[in-house]
Amino acid sequence: MKILSIQSAVAYGHVGNSAAVFPLQRIGVEVLPVYTVNFSNHTGYGAWRGPMIAPEDVRAVIAGIEERGVLGDIDVVLSGYQGSEGIADVVVEAVAKVKAANPGAIYACDPVMGNAKSGCFVAPAIPVLLRDRVVTVADLITPNQFELGYLTGTDPHNLASTLDAVERARALGPRAVLVTSVERPDAEPGTIEMIAADDEGAWIVSTPLLPLKANGSGDVTAALFTAHYRATGSAADALARTASSVFGLIEQTLASGDRELQLVQAQEHYAHPRMEFEPRRLR
Template identity: 65%
Template structure:
């Protein structure tokens, strides 16, 4: 599989393309990373250096890839942290170009906006662009529960919620365009104590997986999740299988990170679990 990945980049640590590219490559996929920012480190540190890349420069890089005739062989487009609202139009144009060259290509949007702990941490002009511009052209959307609530104006999703409430919000988002939605961090009323869940919804089916919640904050975990689920869904054709493999690999990365006592994801240490997920978590069909 060949993936055009339009996301942020950091030199130190693993978020954005710095989190997504290596796992995809470890699975044997070709990745064409296009950077929206080139920062020293992720913004969660409170300080960082490096440039926000202008939308026209991002577009130029994508144009250059297209001039190599690559779009006809592109299987998936993946986008994450955008940096500026103008990037949304660049992404939509890239999706249109790729799909014109290869109608079988799919577009995954990870709508990076924030989380329940930090709130919304992007430019306030970016979230409206997701709903109006990007989500309608996405095939797969991978919000966390907070972002799902933000998109659908459901403040209640910022905390523990019923599965029914989450599914209702997912259905609302799917009506905007995406055929498949992966909610990457479901906090469900009635879930086992000290657990975290992911929910995949496609067609008339919904699948839930539960993993232990580790006592840590992991910047970049959503970026890995979006990349891995995209890859596994394309290669297996099964949302349930993709969910099982993704949950297994992401948990392994988080566990290695927690055990290391370090802040940045231990992607390299856990690479074998990315290449060969153990599938140790049961995926339950909930619809």
């Protein structure tokens, strides 16, 4: 499998492509990373250095890949944090080119815009572009519960409203949806959940909620779920594997006492997930 991954990059820490690429490589996926920013560190520190990459420069990198004649070999286009407003058009253009070269390719969009605790942390125009321009051409989207609410104009706060929002999101164009960071009042205390849905059904998986703000864990989640789903076509299997891998990564990071993901140290969790969390079918 080959994935063209259009995301941010940081020198220190693990977010965007700096979080997604290694876990994908560890499970045998060839990754072509294209950067939308090249920062010293993620913005959660409140200070960072380095450039936001201009859309024309991102477009030029993709054009150079196209000139190598390899777009037909790409199975998945994956996008995450987009940086500037013009990146949306670059991503949509790249998806069209890849699908023209390989009609069997899919586009997976992680619509990064914010979370329930921090609110939106991207430029105000980007959520609108994601909703109106980017998500509509995606085959798979991986929003967190907060982002799902924005995309669908709803307030997903319990199981019924979250499932309704998932179907509204699928009506926008994507056939498959993974919702991360699902919280609901009737869930088992001390847990957090993910929901995956496609034409075959919907499944939910619950894992212990660990006391760690793990920047980049959503990027790892989106990447692994995308690869497993593309490989097997099973949302339930992809959900089980991803939940196990990401829990192992966060658990190992918490034990280390480090703020940054122990991405390399936890690599066995990607290659050989313990499969300790069983998804439950919802429909």
